[in-house]
Amino acid sequence: MYIVGVDLGGTFFKVGLVEAESGRILRKVERETLVAEGGERVVSRMAEAILEIAQGYDVQGVGVGSPGSIDHDSGIVRFSPNFPDWNDFPLGPMLGKFTGLKVYVENDANAFVLGEKWFGAGKGYEHIVALTLGTGVGGGVISHGVLITGKNGIGAELGHVIIEPNGPLCGCGNYGCLEALASATAIKRMALEGQKKFPESLIFKKSSVDAKAVFDSAREGDALALNIVERVVNALAVGVSNFIHVFNPEIVVIGGGVSRAGDILFKPLREKVEHLVMPSFKGTYQIVQSPLVEEAGILGAASVALQFGKI
Amino acid sequence: MYIVGVDLGGTFFKVGLVEAESGRILRKVERETLVAEGGERVVSRMAEAILEIAQGYDVQGVGVGSPGSIDHDSGIVRFSPNFPDWNDFPLGPMLGKFTGLKVYVENDANAFVLGEKWFGAGKGYEHIVALTLGTGVGGGVISHGVLITGKNGIGAELGHVIIEPNGPLCGCGNYGCLEALASATAIKRMALEGQKKFPESLIFKKSSVDAKAVFDSAREGDALALNIVERVVNALAVGVSNFIHVFNPEIVVIGGGVSRAGDILFKPLREKVEHLVMPSFKGTYQIVQSPLVEEAGILGAASVALQFGKI
CATH class of the missing domain: 3.30.420.40 (ATPase, nucleotide binding domain)
Incomplete structure (x- = not known):
């Protein structure tokens, strides 16, 4: 077909x-x-x-x-x-x-x-939480096999769940949304904010100051980059553990440009989420990088x- | 029947x-x-x-x-x-x-x-978020007519969504869960924490130091009580607006002992949530006190x- x-x-x-x-x-x-x-x-x-x-x-x-x-x-x-x-x-x-x-x-x-459900990491699952970390942070949820869109079809705005009420301003007008803490845009902003204090950071020696430059520099041990990655992971871990407590999913799939960072993002994220979820949720879910890419x-x-x- | x-x-x-x-x-x-x-x-x-x-x-x-x-x-x-x-x-x-x-x-x-769906405020609705504010904070969600319980039946733990990552310790071991900020237990804890600084607060002249004493004292203009109510409302507003962004519900029903505070809780809560939700969500939901009580x-x-x- x-x-x-x-x-x-x-x-x-x-x-x-x-x-x-x-x-x-x-x-x-x-x-x-x-x-x-x-x-x-x-x-x-x-x-x-x-x-x-x-x-x-x-x-x-x-x-x-x-x-x-x-x-x-x-x-x-x-x-x-x-x-x-x-x-x-x-x-x-x-x-x-x-x-x-x-x-x-x-x-x-x-x-x-x-x-992800039909062709990717969510095949065979009925409970899937998906995040795309790109310019913004998008969200999609399948729960009990149903695509959760809500009464007006505008739900699953996982990127605008508030993670830190006193966090940075988000494009939506609120403070501390997941999008303001874990999107490619947020990562770039954090790098530029850190430039004054860390002018010698490897981030600023890459061809452009963006999320990829931050993750690449972190892999090389750069202090500012490692600090930014830690903040991104902490915010994502709170968001993902919240979604796990709400949806008790089989799988959390993370895609979008930022997800290509791979292990340097996913390894600490998995550890922090497993630490944050309540005992009954431990071991009930996977967190995976979207396999679909392009x-x-x-x-x-x-x-x-x-x-x-x-x- | x-x-x-x-x-x-x-x-x-x-x-x-x-x-x-x-x-x-x-x-x-x-x-x-x-x-x-x-x-x-x-x-x-x-x-x-x-x-x-x-x-x-x-x-x-x-x-x-x-x-x-x-x-x-x-x-x-x-x-x-x-x-x-x-x-x-x-x-x-x-x-x-x-x-x-x-x-x-x-x-x-x-x-x-x-x-609430069969007999209460949620009659006729397919998208309902419910919170019970008692000793703990319980959560229940109906989305697209489906009770959201997740893969293992343990989802909808709305009380253990983290609202303030640096907030007070919760019984679950995490910090800043909704339960640690808006349960009757949390309200009592905040009153006792404030006793040293506000020993003359009306709260401590009531028959017992509990959530009811805090709301009653707030109605009488007591400074400590008003401060506690504001903190509870702020935490609830973040939680409720998050749930609205995730589920796009027709109605949010709040029950449990704390909900009996009535207008002093619900009026500022409605204002703050309507302020926090994104434009497309404004006016799409109601926030009501559970009518079922006992x-x-x-x-x-x-x-x-x-x-x-x-x-």
Whole structure:
């Protein structure tokens, strides 16, 4: 069975033809989103890409992972920070009309956890907590096999759970959200804040000051970098242990750019979480790095069609 | 239709005959639990009370709300802090054998949220977050109509979500859990901690130093009491806004002894939560005091049978 997954971003969109049984991406294209051209033009170019890629295959449906707040049932984008004109924009219906295919739309972080369930680390599990640590921190939860989106479809905002009420200001206006403590943006901010006190840190000798520079420097024993990694791990450990106490999941999957740090992040994180969870929760869960990497976006999007299309 | 609800506590158990359609408790008895006599004797006396109260009625099932960690499917109590011998104790099967009735067992905080859904403030809702603020802080969640208990049935531990990583020590061994900041026990602790600095506080002129004394004194303008109430409200507001961001619920119901403080607690709590939630969440939820009061235990227990008995 063949499904098309569309990973919609503010700068590029990616379209992939997915073989559902194997999770293989048989073909894919990446195009510029060109938001400024207006919603209908964007959707029209998405439709072209979908039809190109679907040619010669009996495609059963299209799944779209879109940033922003999505009304899943109707396929309408309520609003999306990087798509300023997309207020109550009928992305799903319009894309369905332009392609003649069944289209299912979900928020990209929810698509990520679905991708892990259908094709990634969450296969066979009914209780999955997923975090994407990128520019922001996204969250997706499957509990008792159900994608937890809440009454208005806007739940699972795990990145905006407050971890430190007196912590740094978050983009959302609150202080100490997980996003303000463990996103790539937060890591970069911490590096720049530390520059005055640690001007000689290895971080500032890398090609650019970013999360990767911090983790690379930490591996080389750099004091500022190690301090930042510790703060990130501490915040993540509180967040993850909270989610474990709330959802009692089988698995916590962490993806996004920051997750590529690998062991230097995951090893201390696993230790701290296991220390923080109550005795009855010890040993009940795994914490794993997303195995999907580059393919997470397209596979997550395709999973939206599999989860909701009953196809 | 008639159901029996059993509210099992460490000191007393209460048994009530519930008319399911109206939520009326037609008869009830309260007996000492006498844990020290051993599990089988306790269950035997529970069974006697159930059969007494059921006499003359066609009872369709028995629901039990029990403290501790419950394997809902089998009715087994895995462990329960106030029942030291009840490790893997077959409460449900034994009570079923002794009464000849179908028995459904669930953790008491989960029973509380079910009670709110079937008989209380959550009627007609599919997305409910419930907190009980008593000696400890219990949590129960219904999301998409599903009782969220997780893989091992031990989830929804909302009282052990960490609110302030550097906050006071909690009974669970962590620091700054909601339970350590907003339970009756925490409120009493804060009063006693303040006694040295505020020996003349009205709190210490009440018949006993407890949560009620703190709220009563706060209503009279007492400085220490007002400070404690503010700290409790701040902690609760962070917790509740986190749960709103995670579950996007229609309603947050707060019960337990502390909730009886009423407006002095709920009014500032509602204001702070509405301030903390992100724009898309504003106005999407209510925060209400549990209307069930004294009957919450029996009605919650009866709801366990209604929810899981398909009766």
